[in-house]
Amino acid sequence: MKNSFVELNGRQRAFALVDENSGRELVGPEYDMISPHLEPQKIVPESDDGVILVKGTLNGKNVVVISIEGKFQGGGIGEVSGAKIVAALEEALDDNKNGKTIYPIIILDTGGVRLQEANYGLLSISEIQNSVIALKKYVPVIGLVPGRVGSFGGMSITSAVLSYLITTKKARVALNGPEVIEQEAGVREFDSSDKDLIWNTLGTRQRVKTGIADELVEDDVETIKNAISEAIDQKKDAHRTDKADFYLTLLDKIDFSKPLTTEEYRKIFNETKAEKHEIPSAVSSNTPGDKSRGRLWFEKLTGIKNAKSEYPTVLAAEVDGKEYIAIVPDKNNRFPRVRNGEVGLQEGFVISKIVNKIVEEDKDKEVKRPIILIVDVPSQAYGYKEELIGIHIGLASSAAAYAKARQAGHPVIDFIPGDAVSGGFLAHGLQSNRMIALADKSITIQAMSKASAARITQRTIAELEEATKHVPAMAYDIFNYEKLGALYKLVHDVSSWDANDDAVKEVHELIDEAIASTKDQPTDLRFRYETPIAIESGRKATIKMREMVDDQWEK
Structure with a gap:
């Protein structure tokens, strides 16, 4: 009988991916690093702010697993949860720069920005993307979208900058959810009540066939671990953001004034050969x-x-x-x-x-x-x-x-x-x-x-x-x-x-x-944490989380 990965919560998922007895959680719930922005809105916070960091090994290789808990605020990214992810990725980057190889694995179960912390979420997601892009010079950064929430909003953009994206058939990947498209563009553009349309368009069966995700696996812990381990061993990289000529060629072929079915799009996608575009x-x-x-x-x-x-x-x-x-x-x-x-x-x-x-x-x-x-x-x-x-x-x-x-x-x-x-x-x-x-x-x-x-x-x-x-x-x-x-x-x-x-x-x-x-200044995004306003009030929670992850990284 298969052991479902999707049914696990965020913490169980993180520990399920590492070798037995190798996992160690960083800044766990006992540290009570809650978001300071939720209680003023009468929203109950979580003591881990919906992100779990686990360092361990996978088949003997050093990994850090970043797991987003989709059951808390829809997996939305706020200031504290975002800082937690960025801090872990930056620690992994420093280790790799110093010859200590460690592979990041990100479990995406997220609606994107936590709207109750909106602009903090946007800042954090951009900082996550920056760290991923820097890390990819050293090691593949593997993404897993198991299902339930899926990967939406700004974190779908993050999914596209990852090296390799593994999914199950229970997941969806998209920038805009059907409800948002319907709100902004009308029900004729995207009917959010049409579940078949949603899954046929955004579901991972379609996404793997059209280059948005890379591998569809069974919902089974060992199967998923093996897929991740293989992606690490083979240094798999889809180079998804390096295909502008392909997509510009593809867009040249599509008439946006006419309907387009999933079957028609798959045919165009498969037939398209990249042609160089001068700008x-x-x-x-x-x-x-x-x-x-x-x-x-x-x-x-x-x-x-x-x-x-x-x-x-x-x-x-x-x-x-x-x-x-x-x-x-x-x-x-x-x-x-x-x-x-x-x-x-x-x-x-x-x-x-x-x-x-x-x-x-x-x-x-x-x-x-x-x-x-x-x-x-x-x-x-x-x-x-x-x-x-x-x-x-x-x-x-x-x-x-x-x-x-x-x-x-x-x-x-x-x-x-x-x-x-x-x-x-x-x-x-x-x-x-x-x-x-x-x-x-x-x-x-x-x-x-x-x-x-x-x-x-x-x-x-x-x-x-x-x-x-x-x-x-x-x-x-x-x-x-x-x-x-x-x-x-x-x-x-x-x-x-x-x-x-x-x-x-x-x-x-x-x-x-x-x-x-x-x-002569750093080429990362740390300036945002170092302005007088950021230090005094704007990013106090970010700075504290970064310090805590740094303190616990090597313990």
């Missing part, structure tokens, strides 16, 4: 593009009037030794779900091409080109076809490219004159060394729209807004975001829509200052 820089034109804060500031900072490009939602150009990149609206775009400036499939893959080319061109240069992200992204694209194809891979490709550029020594600087929301921000913004934002009340910075967040957390919008008064990370404005400590500068004398000459001059100077501040 030319943006140029001036005689026709103004669709208005947005991102477009306005791209044109002002680069001096390119009425900027246009072959891929009209992505503007990129090198000016004065800096590469500027913006995502902009295009009301006639052939992908309907990105017409308002959302980050979709094509945007993620195009940006990854641009950034990876810069990294390759500068690999032997002592001074690396700065990359300036102009951030005005209202969200990721919400659509059935986007989920069928795997929008999270597109967003992961962009995020991974930015992370690799920063880790290679490129200053990656955000300038935020507009919205910075959800997966759009993870893909285009949250892998930066420094974040500069305008102190403008029109800017929204969050993990999900209020309507969708209320639906998912089963609150009214009024209740949601009341909760933001107690937890700054849940708020939607840039002023509360500043309280988290992640910003390099909040600019108080420039407004989002007023890109006058003096304002442009000031922003250029701030960007240059931010670039200079990265010189």
Whole structure:
């Protein structure tokens, strides 16, 4: 009789993967490291915040198992749970750098960001992704999606940056859940009550056939352990975020104005052969593009009037030794779900091409080109076809490219004159060394729209807004975001829509200052923990968790 892995809880799963009597839990429930952000919302916390860390061996090889408990807050990632994961991955990275091989295994049973800690969740997930990308230079980072919750939201983007993804037939993988797509785009786009449609589209039987997951195994502890051990031994790596040309070729073949079944998509996927795509820089034109804060500031900072490009939602150009990149609206775009400036499939893959080319061109240069992200992204694209194809891979490709550029020594600087929301921000913004934002009340910075967040957390919008008064990370404005400590500068004398000459001059100077501040500094994301606001209040729980994991790592 088989021993079900899916039926185990998060802690049992972690210990089930390591050799008998080899497992040791780090920062377990006895340390009572609860989230400080839940009780003010009258939510009962967990003493391990829903993440279990176990060091041990698997078939004699050193491993650290990171298990997310899907039964607590839907496996959502908040400040403490995120810091726990990041700290373990960074310890593993240090060990591998020092010749002490240890293999990370991540059990994904998660809805993504914990909406009750929204912006902390986004920050943490970007930091997890950064650590995974750094680790993959040394060892494969293996993911397991056993089932129950699955892997959704920002953690689906994380699943795409992992080396190899193992699943059972009881799991689903997607960026946007059906309920969120239905809320944002309507029931005709994705009917969340149609369970057959959901499983046929997002279930792992389909996902393995279309490159979103790598291996489908039986729900059996020994079978899963053997699959993970084999993936480690063979150093399996799907290189999922290195396939931009394949996906851009595939997208060229699909008419987004027509229906697309799972069978039709599998056929297109199997028949597609990657063709090289060149991404030319943006140029001036005689026709103004669709208005947005991102477009306005791209044109002002680069001096390119009425900027246009072959891929009209992505503007990129090198000016004065800096590469500027913006995502902009295009009301006639052939992908309907990105017409308002959302980050979709094509945007993620195009940006990854641009950034990876810069990294390759500068690999032997002592001074690396700065990359300036102009951030005005209202969200990721919400659509059935986007989920069928795997929008999270597109967003992961962009995020991974930015992370690799920063880790290679490129200053990656955000300038935020507009919205910075959800997966759009993870893909285009949250892998930066420094974040500069305008102190403008029109800017929204969050993990999900209020309507969708209320639906998912089963609150009214009024209740949601009341909760933001107690937890700054849940708020939607840039002023509360500043309280988290992640910003390099909040600019108080420039407004989002007023890109006058003096304002442009000031922003250029701030960007240059931010670039200079990265010189001879670490190329990871630790700056976010070291600002005065972060130390005093914004990331106190993060810092404490990092210290605890470090203290217990070698004991």
